[in-house]
Amino acid sequence: MGAFLLVTHMFFLAQVRKFFARDYFFLLLAIGFPLASHAQMTLPVTVVTATKVPQRVEDVLADVSVVSREDIVASGAATVETFLATLPGIQMVSTGQAGVYMRGADPRMVAVFIDGVRVDYQDKNGAGARFAQIPLSTVERIEVIRGPVSGVYGANAMAGAIQIFTYDPELPSQRVAELGVGSDGYQFGAVTLGDTTEGGARFRLSANATSGDGYDSKPELANVSANLPFSEQNLSLGVDLPIDNKNNLRVNVNALSGSNEYVDQWSSSFPNNLRSNYSNVHTGAQWSHAWRSDLDGSLSVSNSRLATEGGLPDAYVTRTSAISYDLAYRADAGVFTAALERKYDRLRAVADVYNTAVYAGKGQNAIAVGFGRLRDGQGLQVNLRLDDDEIYGLHRAWSAAYGIALDQRFQLSFGAGTGFRSPTVEQIYGQYGNRAIKAESSRTNEVSLTYREGSNEARVTAYASKYVDKFGNDSSFNHVNIDKASVEGVTFSASKTIAKIRLSGSLDFMDARDDTTNKRLNLRAHRSASLSISAPVERWRVGGSLRTRGFRYHEAANTNRLPGDGLLDLSAQRKIVKDWSLKVRVQNALGKVYRDQKDDLAPGRQIYVGAVWSPR
Numbered sequence: 001m002g003a004f005l006l007v008t009h010m011f012f013l014a015q016v017r018k019f020f021a022r023d024y025f026f027l028l029l030a031i032g033f034p035l036a037s038h039a040q041m042t043l044p045v046t047v048v049t050a051t052k053v054p055q056r057v058e059d060v061l062a063d064v065s066v067v068s069r070e071d072i073v074a075s076g077a078a079t080v081e082t083f084l085a086t087l088p089g090i091q092m093v094s095t096g097q098a099g100v101y102m103r104g105a106d107p108r109m110v111a112v113f114i115d116g117v118r119v120d121y122q123d124k125n126g127a128g129a130r131f132a133q134i135p136l137s138t139v140e141r142i143e144v145i146r147g148p149v150s151g152v153y154g155a156n157a158m159a160g161a162i163q164i165f166t167y168d169p170e171l172p173s174q175r176v177a178e179l180g181v182g183s184d185g186y187q188f189g190a191v192t193l194g195d196t197t198e199g200g201a202r203f204r205l206s207a208n209a210t211s212g213d214g215y216d217s218k219p220e221l222a223n224v225s226a227n228l229p230f231s232e233q234n235l236s237l238g239v240d241l242p243i244d245n246k247n248n249l250r251v252n253v254n255a256l257s258g259s260n261e262y263v264d265q266w267s268s269s270f271p272n273n274l275r276s277n278y279s280n281v282h283t284g285a286q287w288s289h290a291w292r293s294d295l296d297g298s299l300s301v302s303n304s305r306l307a308t309e310g311g312l313p314d315a316y317v318t319r320t321s322a323i324s325y326d327l328a329y330r331a332d333a334g335v336f337t338a339a340l341e342r343k344y345d346r347l348r349a350v351a352d353v354y355n356t357a358v359y360a361g362k363g364q365n366a367i368a369v370g371f372g373r374l375r376d377g378q379g380l381q382v383n384l385r386l387d388d389d390e391i392y393g394l395h396r397a398w399s400a401a402y403g404i405a406l407d408q409r410f411q412l413s414f415g416a417g418t419g420f421r422s423p424t425v426e427q428i429y430g431q432y433g434n435r436a437i438k439a440e441s442s443r444t445n446e447v448s449l450t451y452r453e454g455s456n457e458a459r460v461t462a463y464a465s466k467y468v469d470k471f472g473n474d475s476s477f478n479h480v481n482i483d484k485a486s487v488e489g490v491t492f493s494a495s496k497t498i499a500k501i502r503l504s505g506s507l508d509f510m511d512a513r514d515d516t517t518n519k520r521l522n523l524r525a526h527r528s529a530s531l532s533i534s535a536p537v538e539r540w541r542v543g544g545s546l547r548t549r550g551f552r553y554h555e556a557a558n559t560n561r562l563p564g565d566g567l568l569d570l571s572a573q574r575k576i577v578k579d580w581s582l583k584v585r586v587q588n589a590l591g592k593v594y595r596d597q598k599d600d601l602a603p604g605r606q607i608y609v610g611a612v613w614s615p616r
Contacts, residue, residue: 061401074534074543076569088493088506104487104512105159148417150397151383158419167238180610185213232258316349334373377405525549
């Protein structure tokens with residue numbers, strides 16, 4: 001054990017020295033602001049995503065963020081992806097689809113779940129889950145796990161996992177409605193109903209609709225319409241049905257349909273606007289059963305479907321279906337877990353001027369085991385999973401973490417893990433597919449020091465990840481493997497409550513490179529930071545978030561450099577009459593002109609004003 005501590009201590013110091021030789025000010029800021037205030041009593045927070053077994057957040061050894069509905073509203077964010085970008089270790093980049101880069105990893109290296117339903121699209125848009133198609137107004141809670149969790153979830157969990165909950169059965173009865181308007185012809189309407197029946201069944205139903213004129217994302221192209229109109233409709237249903245004192249059935253449905261215009265700049269004649277219609281449906285059902293007081297089981301079935309049509313290119317349907325059974329046995333020695341899973345991915349894409357037709361699928365079978373123990377100020381978590389891919393064969397992934405309480409406030413944790421990701425159906429069979437492409441794999445080591453006292457928390461995490469056969473594209477857009485890539489970094493995060501003022505922030509320092517060319521991985525900024533605040537001001541509740549990032553390169557060759565930027569979002573809400581409140585939100589309040597990629601201009605200042613009805 002002494003040798004292990006010595007090695008991890010040296011690793012931690014090496015990372016800190018590497019990233020902070022010229023950044024003393026930021027280091028002092030990160031360490032200094034969260035620690036000196038009186039502790040306040042807080043309700044316990046439970047996390048389920050880290051190991052699939054509910055745990056108190058302070059018992060989770062992984063690097064975790066848990067976000068409530070109140071945090072989301074106070075941030076001033078308008079979309080899921082812009083809110084996620086305020087969290088530690090995450091950058092958001094829009095490349096046609098908004099992609100979330102966690103610890104410098106590709107968006108598809110992060111497993112995404114909506115109410116327990118896995119979202120694993122198989123099309124060529126490499127941004128992973130369509131966060132823009134998850135209305136933020138329906139989100140009740142978000143859990144983010146940073147670091148490898150392929151030992152729990154298998155493929156696509158190399159860098160972490162994000163679970164979005166649109167339904168929380170523990171919430172009291174709800175009746176909420178909202179109407180609002182905003183910049184560029186934006187209109188929004190939503191209603192949410194939730195209640196508990198006399199028999200103990202709980203439900204939540206939410207519906208919303210939004211539309212707008214959009215904005216000019218390519219002002220340099222004079223022959224393209226200045227507006228890119230869009231519209232969306234969403235329906236979300238969650239039902240919790242207790243059958244008896246040992247059995248419970250939970251059903252979730254999230255459905256969305258919409259349309260938007262976009263610029264087809266690759267047209268052989270001249271750029272023009274095309275309209276795309278899309279829909280996605282995520283459905284899941286879980287039967288939970290207490291076999292004994294110390295043995296729980298759950299059977300889950302889920303289906304995730306995305307379809308687009310009407311525009312060229314990219315008319316397709318992608319679907320992921322899964323069935324799994326999980327067991328958790330609580331013994332004196334610790335908690336033992338086991339799981340069986342079957343997952344099948346499908347892609348059906350029509351031929352067009354850019355793409356060949358694809359109608360293919362592939363499946364994976366998996367078995368996983370785990371063990372967790374918390375005793376005498378020490379914690380241990382070990383997970384192992386075997387995935388048998390129909391095309392790529394057997395893959396093993398594992399993760400291990402150990403934590404020790406230095407005193408009542410400080411905890412030191414060490415973690416390591418491996419991961420893998422097999423190519424999507426499109427990467428194998430699509431227009432730019434490569435049947436010789438190999439699965440990519442990873443290895444990560446990390447160490448963290450966490451401070452907690454009441455509602456105050458601070459954490460510093462150093463990590464190093466190696467990726468082998470990482471997916472990329474050659475000069476002709478064909479899918480290929482990059483021999484090796486590495487990401488090393490340090491993340492500081494902290495949150496603090498002073499009276500009724502809530503502060504949180506993070507600083508990220510990262511070096512992400514292609515080890516073959518020694519060039520920086522594209523679209524990642526090596527420096528980023530965020531700061532959020534929520535406070536009462538007279539009769540208002542005001543909040544805001546500031547997120548900044550340094551420069552980055554648009555492409556792998558590191559020739560087109562995108563400058564750094566800083567964006568400020570603001571929010572304010574106050575009660576105006578009984579059951580009614582006024583809501584104001586401003587995105588990009590400073591009107592920053594910036595680009596997520598070299599071809600598209602990001603939106604400027606966006607203002608939203610809404611009325612909210614919520615009877616008590």
